[in-house]
Each structure stands twice: as structure tokens, then as C-alpha cells.
Amino acid sequence: MDIFVQQVVSGLATGGIYGSLALALVMIYQATDVVNYAQGEMAMFSTYLAWTLINAGLPYWVAFAATLAIAFVGGLAIERVVIRPVENAPVLTIVIVCIGLLVILNSVAGWVYSYIQKPFPSPFPEKPIRIGNVFFGAHDLGALGVTLVVLLSLYVFFRYTTLGLAMRAAAQNPVSSRLCGIRVGWMLGVGWGLAALVGAVAGMMVAPVVFLDPNMMGGILIYAFASATLGGFTSPGGAVLGGLIVGVIENLVGTYVRFIGTELKLTVALAVILVVLVVKPSGLFGRAAVHRV
Amino acid sequence: MALLEVEGLEAQYGWTKVLHGLSFAVDEGGITTILGANGAGKTTTLRAVCGMVKTAGEVRFDGHRIAGRATEDIVRLGIAHVPEGRGTFMQLTVEENLRLGGYARASRGTLAGDLRRVFEYFPVLGDRQRQIAGSLSGGEQQMLAVARALMLRPRLLLLDEPSLGLAPLVVREIFRIVRTINREERVGVLLVEQNAAMALDLAAHAYLLETGRVVMSGPAETLRKDDAIRRSYLGY
Numbered sequence: 001m002d003i004f005v006q007q008v009v010s011g012l013a014t015g016g017i018y019g020s021l022a023l024a025l026v027m028i029y030q031a032t033d034v035v036n037y038a039q040g041e042m043a044m045f046s047t048y049l050a051w052t053l054i055n056a057g058l059p060y061w062v063a064f065a066a067t068l069a070i071a072f073v074g075g076l077a078i079e080r081v082v083i084r085p086v087e088n089a090p091v092l093t094i095v096i097v098c099i100g101l102l103v104i105l106n107s108v109a110g111w112v113y114s115y116i117q118k119p120f121p122s123p124f125p126e127k128p129i130r131i132g133n134v135f136f137g138a139h140d141l142g143a144l145g146v147t148l149v150v151l152l153s154l155y156v157f158f159r160y161t162t163l164g165l166a167m168r169a170a171a172q173n174p175v176s177s178r179l180c181g182i183r184v185g186w187m188l189g190v191g192w193g194l195a196a197l198v199g200a201v202a203g204m205m206v207a208p209v210v211f212l213d214p215n216m217m218g219g220i221l222i223y224a225f226a227s228a229t230l231g232g233f234t235s236p237g238g239a240v241l242g243g244l245i246v247g248v249i250e251n252l253v254g255t256y257v258r259f260i261g262t263e264l265k266l267t268v269a270l271a272v273i274l275v276v277l278v279v280k281p282s283g284l285f286g287r288a289a290v291h292r293v
Numbered sequence: 294m295a296l297l298e299v300e301g302l303e304a305q306y307g308w309t310k311v312l313h314g315l316s317f318a319v320d321e322g323g324i325t326t327i328l329g330a331n332g333a334g335k336t337t338t339l340r341a342v343c344g345m346v347k348t349a350g351e352v353r354f355d356g357h358r359i360a361g362r363a364t365e366d367i368v369r370l371g372i373a374h375v376p377e378g379r380g381t382f383m384q385l386t387v388e389e390n391l392r393l394g395g396y397a398r399a400s401r402g403t404l405a406g407d408l409r410r411v412f413e414y415f416p417v418l419g420d421r422q423r424q425i426a427g428s429l430s431g432g433e434q435q436m437l438a439v440a441r442a443l444m445l446r447p448r449l450l451l452l453d454e455p456s457l458g459l460a461p462l463v464v465r466e467i468f469r470i471v472r473t474i475n476r477e478e479r480v481g482v483l484l485v486e487q488n489a490a491m492a493l494d495l496a497a498h499a500y501l502l503e504t505g506r507v508v509m510s511g512p513a514e515t516l517r518k519d520d521a522i523r524r525s526y527l528g529y
Contacts, residue, residue, distance in 0.1 A: 162396065169382055169393050176380035179343065181368040181397020181445070 002134045007251045013140035014209070014223075015247020016147035020202040021217075021224035022231065022239035023151065024195035029233050031171035031191045032083075034094045038101035040217030040224070042078070043199035045105050046071040047207050047216075048113050050200070051120055060123045064204060068197050075196025079189040087185075109214040120207035143205040150201050151240055154194070158236075167191060219266055223250070226269040229276050232286020242284065246272055295353075296321040296449055296481045297342070302350040304334075304341040311337045312505045314350065318498075319449060322479035324472075326492040326513065328526060329502035335485040336377050338502070339451045342483070343367055343374050354449070369397045373442035374451040381434050383427035387418055390426050390437055394444030411440040414470050432463035439467065443474065449481045450474070456488045464488070468495055489526040493517045501526075 021039060028036045036042075046067055053063035082101060086093050124142035128135040158164035170177045170187035177184050203217065210216050223246055231242025250268050253260055260268070276283060297319040304312040312334050319325040329335050341348045344364045352360040359367050368374070373394075382390050391411060395404055412419030415436045421429065426437060435455055442450055452471065456464040468491055475482050486492035493499055493513045501509040501522065509516065516522050523529060 162392070165385075165389055165392060166396055169385065169389075172384055173380065173382050175345075176376070176382060177393070178345075178364040179368060179374045179376060179380060180393045180441070181365050182393070183365050 003255065004252075005134050006136065007255050008248055009136050009144075010140045011248035011251035012244055013137075013144045013147075013247070014206070014250070015227075015244035016144050016151075016240075017202045017206045017243070018220065018223040018227045018246055019240040019243020020147055020150065020198050020205075021220060022227035022243045023154070023236055024198045024202075025224055025228050026231075026233055026236050026239040027191055027195045027198075029228075030236070031167075031188055032087075032094070034091060034098065035233075036192075036195070037095065037098040037221075038105060039195065039199055040221035041102045041105035041109075042071070042075065042196050043203035044214060044217045045109055046074070046196065046200035047120065047203035047212060048109055050204050051113075051118065051207075051212055054121060060121060064123070067200055067204065071196040071200035072193040074193075076189045076193035078196070079192035080185075083188075083192070084185065087188075106214050113212075113214070115214055117211040117213045120204075120212045122208035139208055146201065146205060150198060154198065163190070222266060223247075223269045226272040226276075228283075229273050230283055232283025234287050235283065235285035238283055238285030294321055295319065296323075296355060297483065298351075298353040299342070300351040302338070302341055302348060302352065304337050304346045304348045306337075306346065310505070311346075312341060312348075315500075315502075315505070315507055317500050317507065317510065319481045319483050320497070321448075322475065322481055323498065324475055324482040324484065324496045325498045325500070326484040326486055326496035327500045327502055328486060328489050328492060328516075328522075331487070332504070333502040334505040335502055336453055337505075339374060339376075339453050339483065339485055342451060343372065365397070368445070371445065371448040372451065373445045373447035373449070375438045375442050375453060375455065377453040377457075379434050379438040381426045381429075381437060383425070385426055386423055387426055387429070387437060388422045390441055391418075391444050394441030395446075398444070398446055407444055407446070411443050414443070414474070415440050432459050432467075435459060435463070435467060436470075439470065447480060449483065452482060452484045454486055455484075456486060456491065464491065471495065489522070493527075 021043065024039050025035060028034060049070055050063050050067040053066055054060060082097060083094065086097055122139045124138040127138060129138050129141060158168060166182045167187045167190060170182055170184045174184045206220060207216065227243035227246045228239045230245060231238025246269060250265055253268050254262055254265050295318040299318065300316045302312055302315040303310065315338060317325065327335050327338060337346060340346045342352055344362055344367050348360055350360065354370055354372060359370065382393065391408060392404065395407060417433055418437055418440055426434065429437060439455065455467050471482060472495060474480055484492055484496060493516060496513045499510065499513045499516045500507050501516065
């Protein structure tokens with residue numbers, strides 16, 4: 001029983017990270033109908049920047065905040081400079097641009113920082129925390145807490161601020177939004193910025209576990225796809241919940257199903273994608289898309 | 294003095310030219326209507342004024358050139374467009390739709406007051422404030438579209454076929470409210486309609502469009518008495 005609780009909590013911690021990245025995917029998907037394949041690499045690159053800042057002697061949380069700011073501006077700049085020229089191009093064109101972005105970010109990170117794994121610090125104590133008879137990793141609990149705070153702030157932003165409302169409007173109905181005087185292009189840019197920011201949090205929270213290297217987000221992006229598919233690509237809340245579910249399933253299956261162990265864990269994510277697409281393609285909380293042809 | 298002056302307006306979709314040099318005007322606080330059959334270019338005319346299609350020619354609002362400017366910027370000058378199909382934000386609540394209408398206004402402080410004001414015009418929207426806009430009936434959505442436009446505190450209101458697909462009683466109600474708004478707040482109105490009888494009743498000036506050209510114009514009174522118009526557009 002203790003092991004079970006432990007695994008669930010640690011699953012929630014990694015699940016929160018999957019969920020964050022899934023949320024970043026869904027935010028951009030809802031606004032532009034495009035899946036940003038470079039989301040993971042953007043997160044990885046932000047994490048390297050955080051590493052640079054920490055190594056330059058900044059206290060962890062200062063570096064953390066600075067990284068969020070840089071990630072936001074970087075995401076916004078990518079949208080304005082790289083995505084905007086192909087805004088009205090066919091979806092496939094934009095997908096190719098995103099994949100190009102993935103390769104570029106990956107290679108630049110490898111070129112600047114090398115492909116050798118680096119340890120990344122956790123802001124939380126190493127000593128496990130004991131509650132009752134069960135020990136929890138302090139980083140697990142801390143990462144879960146940070147993720148929840150970020151997600152909650154995003155919810156409040158989108159739900160209660162005028163800018164958040166304008167961004168939701170721009171995603172839903174760009175033509176009407178323009179007629180309300182909303183600068184739709186900039187709203188998309190801010191959306192990319194926020195998605196990059198959420199990704200940066202995910203990157204910094206997962207790096208102490210998986211170590212820092214240019215390919216660190218590859219597997220995690222697949223988990224994020226599984227989460228977004230499970231929750232529904234049209235539902236931000238669903239994506240987060242999907243992430244938590246995938247994280248817990250992954251951990252429990254890894255613990256209790258002998259032949260899967262740690263080596264076959266990633267397969268679980270792909271199995272989730274497959275099962276959801278066969279059984280309920282719109283995901284748990286998504287709406288089926290209707291396209292007028 | 295004319296609030297909106299349009300001279301030699303042309304518009305095209307791809308290679309197809311839809312408007313061939315229209316000229317018309319809306320007076321400060323006046324109501325002008327553009328009549329015409331399906332495909333005459335009425336909707337395109339409104340879209341051209343708002344910079345939503347590629348245009349050539351001169352469009353002046355309050356004496357300033359607005360042709361070629363971005364839609365967002367034109368709206369910010371105080372031109373509210375109630376588009377064809379109403380442009381409702383279906384997944385947002387009625388109140389959120391209205392707040393978006395007021396988004397581009399300079400002063401945010403009066404938002405609550407403005408909400409109260411549009412709820413006085415459209416009490417039914419007040420009752421449904423927290424409902425998802427997609428759940429409203431067609432007539433209610435048309436009211437919401439007009440209310441959303443009012444939240445901008447516009448100087449010019451562009452209405453694209455507000456009567457389309459609505460019950461006669463609802464249409465009458467909407468026209469009555471437009472008249473009130475025009476009188477009490479001195480908002481200029483440019484109305485595009487297929488329902489010529491109601492439009493000529495409301496407007497002071499009228500233009501008749503046929504395949505992208507103005508074929509007749511003058512005081513609404515004169516057009517209403519014209520035999521050809523009566524036969525083709527009023528149906529008696």
C-alpha cells in the first residue's frame with residue numbers, strides 16, 4: 001500500500017509536467033489549429049538558459065523567474081518572426097516550419113552546450129519527506145506544487161482578465177475579434193509566449209530527474225501528446241488532467257507489470273494514444289471537431 | 294456634414310471584382326440604407342468600409358482617410374460592424390461577448406454602466422447574462438450582436454441584414470431599437486437590407502445596388518414611391 005501511494009504521488013509529479021507541456025500544445029492548437037512539434041525543444045532550450053543563469057551565480061528562483069520572462073519573449077518572437085509569415089499557409093506548411101524549428105533548436109543547443117548530459121539543480125531539499133509511514137521525494141512534491149501554481153495562474157488569467165478574454169475570443173473567432181478591435185496577430189503571439197513559458201516550467205521541473213541534454217524533452221513530448229490526446233486536444237483542463245492520468249498510469253504499470261519495468265514505459269504513452277484514438281478520438285473532455293467542407 | 298464618405302469604391306475577391314466604383318455617404322447621426330438583391334455587393338460594401346477585403350477608392354470617416362487601414366484600427370475610430378451571420382462568440386457567455394464589444398474603447402471605467410445601458414435596450418440579454426451565447430435563439434443572437442456593437446460606443450453602426458432569418462415580430466423590435474439608438478445617441482447607421490420596405494421606413498437616404506454599381510439613389514421617400522423599385526423590391 002505504501003509503495004502504491006508513493007508511486008501515485010510520484011506519478012502525479014511527472015504527470016503535472018506532461019500536463020503542462022500538453023497544455024502548451026493545446027493552447028497553440030486551439031488558437032491556430034497547429035500542433036507545435038517544437039514545443040518540447042523550446043522547453044529544453046529555456047532550461048539550458050536557466051542552467052546558464054544558475055551557473056552565472058544567480059539564485060535559483062531569480063534564474064527561474066528570469067527564464068520564464070525570456071521564454072515568454074522568445075515564444076512571442078518565434079510566433080511573430082517565424083510563424084506569422086506562414087500564418088495563412090496550409091496546415092502542412094506550418095507543421096513543416098515547426099519541425100524545422102525543432103531541428104534548429106535541438107542542433108543549436110547541441111552546438112552551444114554539447115550533447116553531454118549535465119546535472120540540473122532542484123530547488124527542493126534532497127531529503128525525502130515523511131508523511132505517516134510513506135516517504136515522498138521532496139522534488140516530486142515541489143514540482144507538483146510549482147506546476148499547480150502555474151496552471152492555476154493561467155486559469156485565473158484566461159478566466160478573469162480582459163487580455164485573457166480577448167485571447168480566448170481571438171482563438172475562437174478571429175474575424176469577430178478584429179471587429180471588436182482586438183489585434184488578433186498579437187494575441188496569437190502572446191499565446192505562443194505563454195505556451196513557451198509553461199513549457200519552460202515543465203523543462204526546469206523535469207531536468208533534475210532526466211538530466212539536461214538536448215534530447216531530454218523528446219520522450220516527454222510524446223507523453224504530452226498522449227496526455228493531450230487523452231484529455232482532448234480541444235480542452236485545456238482535459239490536457240492537464242490527461243497528463244496527471246498518464247503520469248500515474250505510467251508509474252503504476254512500471255511498478256506492477258513486471259515485463260514493462262522502466263524500459264518499456266514510453267510504450268505506455270503510445271498505447272494510451274492508440275487506445276484513445278480508437279475508442280474516443282475526441283478525448284475524454286474534447287469536443288468532436290466539425291469542419292465545413 | 295457627412296460622417297462617412299465613400300467615393301469610387303472598388304473591391305475584389307481574388308481576381309473577381311465585386312464593386313465597381315461605388316459612391317455614397319452617411320450623415321452624422323443619419324441613417325442610410327443600401328438595398329439590393331442577393332449578390333449585388335451589399336455585404337462586400339460593408340466589409341470594404343471596415344477594411345476586411347481588398348479595396349481601391351476613397352473612404353473617409355469624419356474627414357480622415359481610412360481606406361487601406363487594418364480592421365482593428367478602423368474599429369477603434371468608432372465604427373462598429375454587426376456582420377453577416379452575427380459573429381457571435383458561441384462558447385463565451387453573453388456578458389463576455391459584450392465585454393469584448395467594449396474591448397477597444399479608450400476608457401474601461403464605464404464598462405458596468407454601459408452593460409446596464411445595453412440591458413435597458415435588450416432586457417432579454419440581461420436575463421441571460423451568464424448563459425453561453427451559443428444557446429441563445431437567432432433573434433437573441435441578433436440582439437446580442439447589436440448590443441456588442443453598442444458597447445464600443447460607436448459613432449457609426451454598420452448593420453448587415455439584421456432581419457435575416459428572423460420572425461417579423463423580432464425584426465420589428467430590432468428596427469425599433471436601432472431607431473431609438475440613432476435618435477438618443479446620435480449614432481450614424483449604414484444599413485444593408487433585403488427587406489426593402491422596413492429599410493426604407495427607417496432610413497433617410499437610400500442607394501440601390503445592382504451587380505456592384507449604384508443604379509439609383511436619393512431620399513428614402515423618393516425611392517419608396519418609385520414604380521420600378523416598388524415592383525421589384527417592395528412587391529406590390
